[in-house]
Each structure stands twice: as C-alpha cells, then as structure tokens.
Amino acid sequence: MNELKKYIVTISFSLIFIALIGVLFYNQSQIRQTPTIYVFDIETDDFYIKDIEFVVLPDYIYVAKQYLEVIGENKVFDGVSYGLSIGENMIVSLSQADDPFHLPDTANGKIYYNTNNLFENMKVSKEDSIHVEIHYKVNGESKDVVGEIKLSDVVKPFTLTGERKPIHLQ
Known part of the structure; x- marks a missing residue:
C-alpha cells in the first residue's frame, strides 16, 4: 500500500510539473508575439x-x-x-x-x-x-x-x- 501511495504522488507531481511547463511555454509565446x-x-x-x-x-x-x-x-x-x-x-x-x-x-x-x-x-x-x-x-x-x-x-x-x-x- 505504501508503494501505491508513492506511485500516485510521483505521478501527481509529474502531471503538475508537465502542466506548469505547458503554461510557461504558452505565456512565453503570448509575450513574444510581434505586434x-x-x-x-x-x-x-x-x-x-x-x-x-x-x-x-x-x-x-x-x-x-x-x-x-x-x-x-x-x-x-x-x-x-x-x-x-x-x-x-x-x-x-x-x-x-x-x-x-x-x-x-x-x-x-x-x-x-x-x-x-x-x-x-x-x-x-x-x-x-x-x-x-x-x-x-x-x-x-x-x-x-x-x-x-x-x-x-x-x-x-x-x-x-x-x-x-x-x-x-x-
């Protein structure tokens, strides 16, 4: 059961990390748009x-x-x-x-x-x-x-x- 919790926590942090990177790239692309x-x-x-x-x-x-x-x-x-x-x-x-x-x-x-x-x-x-x-x-x-x-x-x-x-x- 302890290993299952570690696995879920690891997956959760990985998904949060990937989502944050996606938001960062989106914000950077918006900032860098040429008028x-x-x-x-x-x-x-x-x-x-x-x-x-x-x-x-x-x-x-x-x-x-x-x-x-x-x-x-x-x-x-x-x-x-x-x-x-x-x-x-x-x-x-x-x-x-x-x-x-x-x-x-x-x-x-x-x-x-x-x-x-x-x-x-x-x-x-x-x-x-x-x-x-x-x-x-x-x-x-x-x-x-x-x-x-x-x-x-x-x-x-x-x-x-x-x-x-x-x-x-x-």
Whole structure:
C-alpha cells in the first residue's frame, strides 16, 4: 500500500510539473508575439485623413494618431466627422464642428488628432476589413463617403521603400 501511495504522488507531481511547463511555454509565446502595425491614408474629393495608424496585439488594439489635410483652396467646411470600425467595434470616432482647417490649432491646412485609444478584448486578423464613414459639408454641399478597406492591404512593412498612396473613397 505504501508503494501505491508513492506511485500516485510521483505521478501527481509529474502531471503538475508537465502542466506548469505547458503554461510557461504558452505565456512565453503570448509575450513574444510581434505586434502588427497598420498605417494608411484616406482621400476624399476635398481632404485627406493621413497617417491613420493602429497596432494590433492579441486581444488589444491601440489607435495612435491621424491628421486632416485640405485638398485645394477656397474651400469652406461646416463640420467634418468620421468613424472607422472593425466588425461591430468602432475604433475611431471624431467629429469637428465648424471648419477644422481654420481653427487656431491648425497649421498649413492641417489639423492633428491624437486619439490614443486602447481597446481590450478585440480579436483582429489580416482578413478583416475596416468600415469607413465620413460625413462633411463643404461650400454648402453635404457629402457622405462610405467604404471598406482590407487590413491585408494596409499592413505596415518593416521597411518603407516608397510613399504610400492614399486610398480614395467617394
């Protein structure tokens, strides 16, 4: 009977040891995962949304920044709003009343937005798409722009060997 107890204790410790090693390897693989960075520009007929950048880690998305830049001259805006979503999750939602290109913090027809949003418990893959909605009024005319952008098309390469072409949405 004594040998049976030793055998059960030995087997139990062995199973616990194997389970702990498995948990350790799993945790190390999660820590060492490389983040995926997505960077792109959106072009409408009247302005750009440039340097839209977000980083995807397992279960997390971090949205960094973007800026608006007017296209052309003699344009008067009466509000600009836009949203970016992946699936049912909105990752960027900005709205600016009046003319964003003529505010005190605008420089050379550009206005910068530092969103710095962290979203937890979101799973994103390169096969997903970003849904884009842009609403604005320019020179008295209301415009609505809607589109989809595949994430696989906007993955940031490790070396940037040329200029990004903006994605034109109408």
